[in-house]
Amino acid sequence: xxxxxxxxxxxxxxxxxxxxxSIAELPSDPEKVRNPKFKIELLSGGSGSSGELGANAAMKTxxxxxxxxxxxLEIETDPTSSDEAVRKAKDLRRDPSVLAVIGHxxxxxxxxxxxxxxxxxxxxxxxxxxxxxxxxxxxxxxARPDVKRLRRDPYVRFPNAFRMLPSDVPxxxxxxxxxxxxxxxxxxxxxxxxxxxxxxxxxxxxxxxxTRRDGSDVYTKPMCDSLREDNDPWFSPxxxxxxxxxxxxxxxxxVATEVFAVKPKLVILLGYPExxxxxxxELKERAPKHMRDYQFILPDACFVPDLADFGSEIYVTSPFxxxxxxxxxxxxxxxxxxxxxxxxxxxxxxxxxxxxxVLILAAVxxxxxxxxxxxxxxxxxxxxxxxxxxxCQSYDIEAGERQNASYSVYxxxxxxLAPFWVVQKGEVRCDANWKCSKNCK
Amino acid sequence: xxxxxxxxxxxxxxxxxxxxxxxxxxxxxxxxxxxDSARFSSKGLSLKSALSVLQEPPVGKSxxxxxxxxxxxxxxxxxxxxLLSALLSPxxxxxxYLGIRxxxxxxxxxxxxxxxxxxxxxxxxxxTLSGWTKDGEVWRYSFLSFWLSLVLxxxxxxxxxxxxxxxxxxxxxxxxPKAANVxxxxxxxxxxxxxxxxxxxxx
Numbered sequence: 084x085x086x087x088x089x090x091x092x093x094x095x096x097x098x099x100x101x102x103x104x105s106i107a108e109l110p111s112d113p114e115k116v117r118n119p120k121f122k123i124e125l126l127s128g129g130s131g132s133s134g135e136l137g138a139n140a141a142m143k144t145x146x147x148x149x150x151x152x153x154x155x156l157e158i159e160t161d162p163t164s165s166d167e168a169v170r171k172a173k174d175l176r177r178d179p180s181v182l183a184v185i186g187h188x189x190x191x192x193x194x195x196x197x198x199x200x201x202x203x204x205x206x207x208x209x210x211x212x213x214x215x216x217x218x219x220x221x222x223x224x225x226a227r228p229d230v231k232r233l234r235r236d237p238y239v240r241f242p243n244a245f246r247m248l249p250s251d252v253p254x255x256x257x258x259x260x261x262x263x264x265x266x267x268x269x270x271x272x273x274x275x276x277x278x279x280x281x282x283x284x285x286x287x288x289x290x291x292x293x294t295r296r297d298g299s300d301v302y303t304k305p306m307c308d309s310l311r312e313d314n315d316p317w318f319s320p321x322x323x324x325x326x327x328x329x330x331x332x333x334x335x336x337x338v339a340t341e342v343f344a345v346k347p348k349l350v351i352l353l354g355y356p357e358x359x360x361x362x363x364x365e366l367k368e369r370a371p372k373h374m375r376d377y378q379f380i381l382p383d384a385c386f387v388p389d390l391a392d393f394g395s396e397i398y399v400t401s402p403f404x405x406x407x408x409x410x411x412x413x414x415x416x417x418x419x420x421x422x423x424x425x426x427x428x429x430x431x432x433x434x435x436x437x438x439x440x441v442l443i444l445a446a447v448x449x450x451x452x453x454x455x456x457x458x459x460x461x462x463x464x465x466x467x468x469x470x471x472x473x474x475c476q477s478y479d480i481e482a483g484e485r486q487n488a489s490y491s492v493y494x495x496x497x498x499x500l501a502p503f504w505v506v507q508k509g510e511v512r513c514d515a516n517w518k519c520s521k522n523c524k
Numbered sequence: 525x526x527x528x529x530x531x532x533x534x535x536x537x538x539x540x541x542x543x544x545x546x547x548x549x550x551x552x553x554x555x556x557x558x559x560d561s562a563r564f565s566s567k568g569l570s571l572k573s574a575l576s577v578l579q580e581p582p583v584g585k586s587x588x589x590x591x592x593x594x595x596x597x598x599x600x601x602x603x604x605x606x607l608l609s610a611l612l613s614p615x616x617x618x619x620x621y622l623g624i625r626x627x628x629x630x631x632x633x634x635x636x637x638x639x640x641x642x643x644x645x646x647x648x649x650x651x652t653l654s655g656w657t658k659d660g661e662v663w664r665y666s667f668l669s670f671w672l673s674l675v676l677x678x679x680x681x682x683x684x685x686x687x688x689x690x691x692x693x694x695x696x697x698x699x700x701p702k703a704a705n706v707x708x709x710x711x712x713x714x715x716x717x718x719x720x721x722x723x724x725x726x727x
Binding site: 109110111112113114116119121153173176177179180181182202203204205242453454455456457458 | 567568569570573576577580586648651652653654655656657658659660663664665666
């Protein structure tokens with residue numbers, strides 16, 4: 084071969100691959116980033132939300148300061164729709180500096196985002212999502228699966244997700260059922276076995292919001308199905324009416340009309356606050372004098388304080404009980420109490436879960452310090468699942484699900500709501516820590 | 525040298541490199557890709573996820589890398605094989621299994637090259653999906669693709685040597701547009717960079 088050809092060929096051989104490689108730049112290459120830092124992403128309910136308050140307070144603790152040289156806590160507002168949550172999750176999944184995620188602020192957005200975090204094995208601590216659907220993989224576009232089948236094939240749990248609150252089914256449903264029985268005084272009738280006496284006069288209506296846009300159906304469907312299929316002989320015969328509503332297609336006016344027609348003694352509202360407010364406003368506008376005739380049970384995700392001002396008796400079921408935080412003496416708990424005071428809040432709310440999530444991750448990061456990455460975080464969370472220490476309580480999270488936790492039922496107490504009953508494993512007891520619960524039997 | 529003549533020379537030279545040895549190189553590259561895939565899966569991540577991320581915008585610069593690898597495999601590699609046969613040992617003296625020419629070999633090579641370049645782009649996503657690891661004071665991707673490391677090996681050589689050669693060559697060629705001997709300019713520039721400037725930069 085002539086020398087000219089050889090040199091030409093040699094040039095081409097060298098030129099092509101080398102020129103190609105020169106333009107190649109790996110995304111967020113840690114070796115090229117100046118002062119690299121991991122990120123813990125916290126997706127809270129927005130500015131001033133309890134999640135943000137808890138996270139900001141957690142950043143002031145010694146546990147977090149110990150890792151702050153190489154870990155940042157980034158607080159972002161959780162999107163309100165599932166589609167936006169998916170977009171956010173896709174962005175985070177592409178960011179190699181994300182070490183873990185705390186969030187999202189609702190079951191619907193958590194469920195929508197989790198598959199994308201799983202693709203990048205990003206550990207997720209869930210301080211707010213309680214829907215049983217949130218932990219399991221299934222096709223979003225298909226019908227929602229039966230909750231009873233969730234722990235079985237083909238529904239696989241996301242191995243990177245850890246829920247800090249007990250699942251709605253059975254825990255929240257147990258609390259709703261127990262509260263309903265207590266409010267209606269079913270217990271007394273159960274003792275005398277005179278259920279037929281109250282059946283005619285006492286009607287329970289369940290109204291279930293199933294809007295897909297904001298993931299309400301992910302949150303409510305498991306609870307709605309469980310309540311509808313309930314076979315408690317002292318509860319299910321009283322379920323007189325069941326109604327579903329999609330806020331994007333249905334109309335609240337029709338639901339309110341049905342409520343007037345059924346005349347239920349107790350209405351169980353399952354959905355998000357937008358729906359509850361719309362319905363209560365409609366009821367009040369059309370029959371302001373009758374608001375006192377209704378009693379409502381709402382899960383805490385459906386409740387915002389102004390709903391208590393509509394003239395009806397409102398009961399709220401919640402996995403949060405402030406007694407646990409108020410009696411707690413740890414330094415971290417004091418930091419949270421200071422933050423609550425600074426925020427001019429009268430008493431703690433559920434900011435403790437975001438606060439604890441940061442503390443748990445800070446402890447795990449410290450344990451993984453020698454070789455810190457997502458895999459170590461997930462493995463350490465799994466290994467220590469039985470005792471993940473928060474500020475005031477230890478979380479037992481087995482197979483991603485919170486164990487040994489209770490639900491509180493808040494009842495009207497003066498002008499506000501206060502814990503009244505505590506429901507654990509189907510057992511109901513009075514919460515003796517609050518002045519109104521002194522009347523509790 | 526007229527362009528038509530150059531093209532013909534290059535084409536003949538390139539065709540001379542389409543032999544079974546080329547498929548052996550493809551196979552070695554592919555096995556490295558498969559090894560990477562297995563290592564990635566062993567970390568609890570899935571290749572399917574990496575492929576699904578590839579389909580999402582923004583695609584990024586990794587596409588150029590994939591394209592470069594494709595061009596390298598399709599154009600440069602056959603030339604390298606032809607060059608080896610000219611410089612080291614004539615193809616007739618190669619082991620039989622390396623020097624076979626058969627129908628369909630070109631198509632197979634093109635397909636394998638396509639697969640390898642696609643894997644290159646996927647490897648970038650795999651590294652990103654794996655996140656970072658901090659080992660003491662060292663920061664790196666949790667998953668490091670062997671194949672991608674090999675592909676990017678040329679980067680320092682380009683930065684230190686080839687880039688200055690090309691730049692100087694272009695500047696001088698423009699400054700002396702009527703220069704008869706382009707090869708002379710290229711030789712001068714190469715000599716300068718490899719003997720002095722390149723050393724300075726590396727040092």
